[in-house]
Amino acid sequence: MKTVSSVVENYIQTKPFLLGALSQGIINLTSLSRNMMTELESELGKEVKQGAIVMALKRLSVDLDFRLNHKIIKVFKNLGEITVRSSLCDFTFAVSDTILNKHAEFISEISNHSDIFYTSSRGVSETNIVVSESVSHLVDQIFAEEKLLNKSDNLASITIKLPKENVATPGVYYFIFQRLAWEGIIINEVISTSYEFTILVSEDEVDVAFKVIKDLKSL
Template sequence: MKTISSVVEEYIKAKPFLQSALAQGIINLTSLSRIIKEEIQDDLGKDVRNGAIVMALKRLSSDMEFRATHRILKVLKNIGEITVRSSLTDYTFLVSETILTKQATLLKEINNNKDVFYTSSRGVNETNIVVSSSMTKTVEEIFKEEKLLQKLTDLSSITVKLPEENVSVPGIYYFIFQRLAWEGVTMNEVISTSNEFTIIVPEDQIDKAFRVIKDLKNL
């Protein structure tokens, strides 16, 4: 049987940004109840008082604040090394039968220069390569016969070392990326391993992105 509380909770869960704002207590519950009242009534099939919706939101916000942040904040307080690199270029190539051979050739070149940044990921149809801009001529020469879908320049990266328990705590990446989104940070790429992740952002946003991630340790 549907209740006001269950219907309100399902409504909020379907809207991640609203869910986060509610958990942080930055929304006027009375105003929100007026906005969502019609949808709640339609779902329940009966009239509902604003006060009943407000009460459901209050209970939900208290519960969500604990559930959504308690374990996540415990992990984020133990964030390890944060590494920033600048002057990067991002290439996206169409997957082909020869793309892996070209990547192997590029890796041989990069191995001769330990200061070069390199990361790569492959999807079903695209292969992405992010390298130090000093390697652009090398990349473009090696991949000249491949189909280039996109090239982005003037990028920077932030690599974050996470504690091992991050893999068992749901919501870690959402929590981090939500705060970056709230600050208007554009992420061109996200690359992750088990215990670290790297974001690629425009160089003019690197200071803002670094501040957001650094401040996570003090939440």
């Protein structure tokens, strides 16, 4: 049987940004309940009092705050070092029968360049390479016969060391992306391992993105 509380919770959970704002207590519950009224009454098939919606929202706010404070926030309190690298170039190529050989050749060429940034990933039909702009000309040369799908310059990376408990805590990446989206940050690439998380953004936006991530430690 549907109740006001269950319908309110379902409504909020389908709207990520509203969910985040509610968990932080930065939203007017009375105004929100008014906006929800028509949809909730349609869902329940009966008239719903605004006060009942407000009470359900208050209870949900407390519950969300508990979940965040005891799980995700613990992860963010234990974030490790945050590293920023600038002057990066991002290449995306179509996967081919020769692409792995090109990767091997490129790695061999840069093996003595200990001070450069390099990372790569491979999807089903695309492969990605992110390198320091100082060696981007090598990518142009070695991968010249490969199908280039996209190339972006003037990028910066922000790498975050994550505590081990992040792999067993739902919502960690969502929370980071949510904060970045609120600030209008465009993420060019995401690269992650079990305990390390890297985003690639425009150099024009890296200062704001760094502050957003650094501020997560003080939640």
